[in-house]
Amino acid sequence: MHVRLLRVSVLVPLLLGVFFALLVSTSGGAQASPAGTSVAPAAVEEPECVKPKERDDDTIHVQGCLRDKRGGGDKPVPGVTITVEDDQGKVVGTGETDETGLFDIPLPGSTIDVLGKTFTIKIDTKTLPEGTALQDPKQVSLKQKINLETDVFVTFPIDDKPEVESDLERALDLAVGGIVFSLCLAMAALGLSMIFGTTGLTNFAHGELITFGAIVAFWVDQWPGDITIGGLNITFVVAMVIGFVASGAFGWLNDKALWAPLRRRGTGLIAMMIVSIGLSIFLRNVYQYAAGANNRNYSQYGNAAPINWGWFTFTSRDVFVVVISVAVLGATVLALSRTRMGKATRAVADNPALSASSGIDVERVINVVWIGGAALAGLSGILLGLTQGFNYQLGFKVLLLVFAAVTLGGLGTIWGSIIGAFVIGIFIEVSTLFIPAELKYVGALVILILVLLVRPQGILGRRERIG
């Protein structure tokens, strides 16, 4: 019977992959040329910005290159005025970028005079060419302390002129991002919750299941050559499916090699929790050993062009993530509520002893749950990696949010984990309207603590039994 559940969960994304492929091909050239390919666009060679040679006089210069790198290009931005002020606000030097985008402003006095002082480098945004602006419009000046006896090199990233967005538009944009993130989170949370529900294990190594998917998919993605069907590049879709299946197999291995033997020995839950911490540290470092610490991106959907749809703006990548995760989540929930295996799973979660005595093979149910839970986690990692890039710490970084989602929803409840994921995911994005973006995770975790204050068993959890 579990074969059926598996078949459902493997087939659905496959079918969806094909469906989505059609979607992309019909939507015409909406998608930009695949990013990540090392071939530069065949444009006119732009003059390079050459850093001036070191001088042997005893002065220090402030230098920099203004280059317009939008859309993968690298064009110089000439004629922009840059000024340097000392710590009293007195202008001590000005310069203008040349045809390669270079500016070079000597500081007054010798090295000894300026060493240890702080200067402010300002860009005159009015002199920027039409249509360009600073990537961060607020950052018109940089503070720079002179610590070493060498020239300092600074830069101001150039971007599109920012359109003035209304708060509502911003909120909607953020909500789109929030939903995409929530869906990824929900898959990981559902996986964690299923495993917790049936085994009672709070698995700190769940993050490493998430990373596993991303790494396997990346490995497949890097195979030389593209995989195409009728001219359509489906490299990533293939990588995703392989990553998904491999994650399921990894879950099976986790259970068979470690957790099932521990359950047989009657190891306590807290002890198992600590074992999972050890496993997490172990796997995370093995990943780094094998894959390095660099940030990775997949070969496709790197910079998908935005699509405007009514008030919403999203990219084909967002659509891809949403379609896949909604389908997989839907399939899982359906499987849990309709199939025999799903019902057995819920019965085991409800009361393992009773289920065992009524003829359910509890160990087999748990094993299938591990396969499914790890596959969900892996897929979540693949899609998270697609939306924001990843490294060996991907899962470890989101683990806390996954825990927060599951706890918020009520430990071990299926719907709860999905709802919790949405609360956390959307909050994280939308809250940046009110709080600094760097504190958005803090906000989500504070929400978790507040909810527990009001509703200790989580949103859908139930209280424990005594006596």
Place this chain on the structure above:
Amino acid sequence: MPAETNLPTNVEAATPEGLERSRAARAALKQVETEPGAKKPDPIVIADNITRTFGGLTAVDVEHVEIQRGVITALIGPNGAGKTTFFNLLTGFDRPDTGSWSFNGTSLNKVPAYKVARMGMVRTFQLTKVLAKLTVLENMRVGATRQRGESFFSAMFAPLWRAEEEANTEKANHLLERFLLIKKREDFAGELSGGQRKLLEMARALMADPELVMLDEPMAGVNPALKQSLLGHVKSLRDEGRTVLFVEHDMDMVRDISDWVIVMAQGKVIAEGPPDSVMGDQRVIDAYLGAHHDTALTFEEEERILAEAEKELEEEAESND
């Protein structure tokens, strides 16, 4: 440390005044009507309109019940009647949806479990809760309430609590002797047998000098020989002037030692009275015979159980909205 109540701290034997009081209390019971919710002449616990539901299931729905002071009251009923839940509610381990109840005239609404215990109303658990990695003696010592050495600041200065500790040890030894556990004194409680754990839990409850002892199935798993001596102990509790309320499925025991029996079925009190009259009561017989019996499940029934579990889950989800 002076005990809170005016009861004798020496639990060794019945005291004359205790005996006298319990005899009077039993005599007074004779006049009580054998009706559910009957008024008692000297109630120690009074409960009104207590309800507790789990999801769609009403586990407890008690309109009115009184427990007579100084006697042994048995609470019986088929499995799932709500006895344990009622215990939990009375002792503050669970909160009822509605209702009010009092102990010695003090309302216990929203009083936390540990305060209930300190007031002199101590319970044991159906599934024994011994402190496995502590020795039997340590288990007993924890039972004593209001110890000076249990506050953080005096804990670090042994002279402040040494004398009290010795007194408690003395008392523990007496009780262990009485409950035939003295040889196990230094063993870890986790190494005791099931029946011995029951005994230890009961002895530990007595360390607190409770006025009302509430025992949830004290005889489950205790061997017949020991049962007899335990029955003696329970009776001696009464003869010291304590009140006993216990849940039990063993009808012989109920008939043997209880002065009054309260019968619960499906959360309600359906009958009350002296043991003999209650056991002949038609309502009680119906309740027991009509009750669903646990039988071994066949393979074909698996589907049905899954369906039931599913329904339950759905109900729960609904009720949680």
Place this chain on the structure above:
Amino acid sequence: MDFVSLFGDSIQQAIGPTAIVYALAAIGLNIQFGYTGLLNFGQAAFMAVGGYTMAAFVSTWGLSFWLGIVAGLGLTAVLALLLGIPTLRLRADYLAIVTIAAAEIVRQVVGSVSLKDWFGGQDGLQEFSDTFRSYNPFSDRIEVGTLVAWSANDAWVMLVGWTLVLLCCLMTWLLVRSPWGRVLKSIREDEDAVRSLGKNVYSYKMQSLMLGGMFGALAGFCVALRSAAINPSMFATDVTFFAYTVLLIGGAARVLGPVVGSIIFWFLITFLDLFFSQATNPSSGPLIPPSIMTETQASLMRFIFLGLALMLLMIFRPQGIFGDRKELAIDAR
């Protein structure tokens, strides 16, 4: 391979300032987890609040060092209250998740740009150690034999640190043999039973959380003072996990467990680290060819072993290396 210096350096670490920091953190965990059964996975938060309060008092607000110490201890107690109130009535795993979340909250808040003026962002704070160092009786390097040597500052941190460790152990010992400690152990075994015996379980758990947190604050002071600097990376989630490993090596619910554990832990970690870095060092003709292990990969080996060790320890010797299985405090079987 230079085994003499390998052993020398490992011993130096095993009794050096880092070992003290982890011993103190683990003593706190021992109270909370070993004796009370509370899963505090946010010991790093308590360390950070202690360390940062002290540092900010001196270097940001120019107040007295001693006031900073007192405030640091006070604020960790407040943190324990804040975390305990929502979670101590709930099942053990809720506390675990909330404390690990709290550790992340604290770390991100002190590292944030918004509060850079107070806590110095990712760079952290410096220049708060003058008072502490002004009491330093050592003026020279301390050398023991030819193998082990400490700077005067480290020696001073070690003198104070090990004294603190001993005092904390003494306090733990006094407490756990008292009726108070007995209630903690009982709560670890079965809190409903303890409640039925008239003890305010919630209050005891809170006391345990606060006390353990304050030991954590001492660890936070040490970590900041030994390097005369404090920054968010000192309080990563792994710090708490390492402290748990330390505790479990020495044996939970044993008074000296954290001390023994910390010494062994840091000896092994340093040994592994130096061993693999020497084995892959290209200048000395590597034992292990770079195609199998590069120098960067070599630095990961100790963590790979650590993860494995934590798993194996928990599975095969949950009572710690020297513990007695019968007294095993954790439900591991």
